[in-house]
Amino acid sequence: MxxxxxxxxxxxxxxxxxxxxxxxxxxxxxxxxxxxxxxxxxxxxxxxxxxxxxxxxxxxxxxxxxxxxxxxxxxxxxxxxxxxxxxxxxxxxxxxxxxxxxxxxxxxxxxxxxxxxxxxxxxxxxxxxxxxxxxxxxxxxxxxxxxxxxxxxxxxxxxxxxxxxxxxxxxxxxxxxxxxRLRYKIAYITFDDGPSIYTERLLKILEQYHAKATFFMLADRITNYSEIVKKVAEEGNAIGLHGVTHDVKKIYRSPSILVSEMNACNDALQMVTGMKTTLIRVPYGSKPHMTEKFREAVLREGYKMWDWNVDSKDSEADYVSPAVILENVKEQVARRNVPIILLHERQSTVEALPKILEHLNQEGYILIPIDGEQKPYSFWKDMYER
Missing domain, CATH: 3.30.457.10 (Copper amine oxidase-like, N-terminal domain)
Structure with missing residues (x-):
């Protein structure tokens, strides 16, 4: 530790x-x-x-x-x-x-x-x-x-x-x-649904481009890929929670179920790394499922919910062309002050990542992990204005 x-x-x-x-x-x-x-x-x-x-x-x-x-x-x-x-x-x-x-x-x-x-x-x-x-x-x-x-x-x-x-x-x-953050151009690379067989390859690419990312992980995968989870943390990346089931019909049955999934994921993270986190990303994003009662529940638990403002669309099919992923990212990044880029742990994403990082570097972005103390970005604009 x-x-x-x-x-x-x-x-x-x-x-x-x-x-x-x-x-x-x-x-x-x-x-x-x-x-x-x-x-x-x-x-x-x-x-x-x-x-x-x-x-x-x-x-x-x-x-x-x-x-x-x-x-x-x-x-x-x-x-x-x-x-x-x-x-x-x-x-x-x-x-x-x-x-x-x-x-x-x-x-x-x-x-x-x-x-x-x-x-x-x-x-x-x-x-x-x-x-x-x-x-x-x-x-x-x-x-x-x-x-x-x-x-x-x-x-x-x-x-x-x-x-x-x-x-x-x-x-x-x-x-x-x-x-x-105000002085430099900042962008956040985020990966959902890991860790996986692709995580180590993603880490190598990130290291090659002097970039850090935020990984939103599922509980069972944290347990099954414990050594990879430790490596993600050791290399200075951030880890967030993505729940347990990743099933809309299960996780959104009630606010208490959603919170219990995040808590169970946090327990798995603590077992592996000795640390807990306040960062969460709910499956499929917070709209429309995170109604007011759900949002109040995660706030009471002390969690900070992060969505994204750049969707790479790398999960829309079993294999999305890396060129398409790259173009999706480039087109949306140009319209964002602080890009928060959604990626998934997939083969096509591994192939697209070097070009994405090259583009961001050329545009002058510094790629840092999400900080658990900063104000989150949510699709519900008023969520953290209370």
Missing amino acids: KKIALFLMISIIVFFPNESYGHQEDLNKLIFIVVNEQLIAFEDAYPEVKDGTTYIPIRFFAEAMGADVKWDNESNSVYITKDEGEIILDIPLKTLITDGGIIMTDCVYVKHNRIMAPFKVIAKCFGYDVSYIPAGPIARAKNNNARMVDEEVYFHFQDTMTKEKEKMILTIRNREKEEF
């Missing part, structure tokens, strides 16, 4: 090259903020240390101090007031001005739509002393209302900070993945 985890980590570094660097860089700059005995929870942007100065998203810090924050559209400035004190943050000039006459330039900036400003200056302006606790690390603003000494603060918040850091890591990772 360690080998599988290592290959998955390598695939993330390969396909999200800037994420690995930026993610670690952001983590090194993270610092927790405490006001007296309140650990502040931040959203979207987090406190960070730059050139020895701690910067904070101002809104959350101001609220913790009991200050008012007002935005002035005319001057593009933020006014922070508490008791008799006031600070002005001039966004265009990147300048901080206090009512005591302190003017600091190049110390205000916007990060992920949050206004950042120096923690120490703002805290002191409103009558707080500032201390730094290396464990954490924690920057603390305290006044006469503080009850704990600094030595107690870290131990008091240790468990909470661990959970907050996990949230920060997830936010940073997801943001950088999204930035990567």
Whole structure:
């Protein structure tokens, strides 16, 4: 299992090259903020240390101090007031001005739509002393209302900070993945109905073209081709669930039956790889069978249902000409911003795949696996807008 985890980590570094660097860089700059005995929870942007100065998203810090924050559209400035004190943050000039006459330039900036400003200056302006606790690390603003000494603060918040850091890591990772997807032309190759006698050949072709794919697998085939399943994961591809029966009359009899098929498929995957997944693709696509009750059922179970927007039509006959498959893909890819290409594990698909990958490479696409954390694509457009 360690080998599988290592290959998955390598695939993330390969396909999200800037994420690995930026993610670690952001983590090194993270610092927790405490006001007296309140650990502040931040959203979207987090406190960070730059050139020895701690910067904070101002809104959350101001609220913790009991200050008012007002935005002035005319001057593009933020006014922070508490008791008799006031600070002005001039966004265009990147300048901080206090009512005591302190003017600091190049110390205000916007990060992920949050206004950042120096923690120490703002805290002191409103009558707080500032201390730094290396464990954490924690920057603390305290006044006469503080009850704990600094030595107690870290131990008091240790468990909470661990959970907050996990949230920060997830936010940073997801943001950088999204930035990567926006920066590059991305396409997703997906295979249904495997694994099979063709899977290993598909993997070799993918490797030859430096491409990764997503394989939606059936439970009995996962069990019967266990070594191939491990290889799919080890080589950095994604695995999704395709159910058990692949029979319309059985799987769509009720929402509970559909969910139980996906759960059984997930159990088979865990037995083979030690991992579970949230990715599913229902047989024959989600329309018309996935009515509202079915959709609600998979959402409650935590599954993310993926359809496709490019149909290769490689399963319309026992053998579809590779040239026809290629043309189907080329024609539809040209009309999609982010192609999600439906393929099946068949002989004709194996023959067509090199030409498909050549075309996508020539068009400048990077072929990456579907990420279990990203927003899915569904034929039911509103499914993930709730």
